[in-house]
Amino acid sequence: MPRLEFELDREFVELNQLLKLTGVCDSGGMGKAIVASGEVTVDGAVELRKTCKIRAGQVVRLDDIEIHVRAA
Template identity: 55%
Template sequence: MTTHTFALTTEYIELDKLLKLLSIASSGGAAKAMIADGLVTVDGEVELRKTRKLRAGSTVRVAGETIEVTGGAR
């Protein structure tokens, strides 16, 4: 299992965009499919909302990867 830390430069990032940005999904469409298939959890709960807003303190898990979201504009 690999753990990533993603530091926000804005208040939030949408879940599908995060997966694409970190190359966990090969494209935005692939990210949306992973989410729709129930393969992604946010803070321990399966997340089906493709554009879920992730803020500092969120933890995302997918395909053996863990992403800790930190920082963020206030």
């Protein structure tokens, strides 16, 4: 399972933007579509809110990709 580290330089990042910023998808719009499909989990629970606030310490999973968000 590929593990990505994302360094958060602010209080939070929206879920669809996190997918874009980590290169998982090409655009925020594509990120919204992926989240809406029910394929994304945050800390083990399916997340359907496209602009859900992701904070340091959370883990986002999509397929076999795991994104660990940490404070800068």
